[in-house]
Amino acid sequence: WNSNNIGTNVLLYHLQRHSDHHANPTRRYQALRDFKESPVLPTGYAGMIVLTWVPAIWRKVMDKRVLEHYDGDITRANIHPRNRDKWLRKYGAQEAA
Incomplete structure (x- = not known):
């Protein structure tokens, strides 16, 4: 980014x-x-550091940008395997069978 x-x-x-x-x-x-x-x-890097202090705010600001970057397809994002199912449920994506 x-x-x-x-x-x-x-x-x-x-x-x-x-x-x-x-x-x-x-x-x-x-x-x-x-x-x-x-x-x-x-924002600049200093502003982004401040956002990381409150993960809920970070998510509110960045999640939609990540989704926009991948044209709404969250499966294209690099998601840690442990968290993958959670994010797929949150954004309505389905795992390919």
Whole structure:
């Protein structure tokens, strides 16, 4: 997930262009690119850290974004096997038989 927050950009050397870093690990940070198709965090990294302090708020903010990213198909998300059934029930997805 990317974050085009200017504070994150300046303080963390374009870390907000995270997906380009993983796709091109040898690319210099100054040249990391943003792609419109990459999912975007709703706030900078500092704001996201604060959201993690209250998991219920994190879920309220992020779950819908994850679903939107996968076009409503939660089965495309990387879900820990222990929690998979819970999330499939919550979002109405059915396991393929």
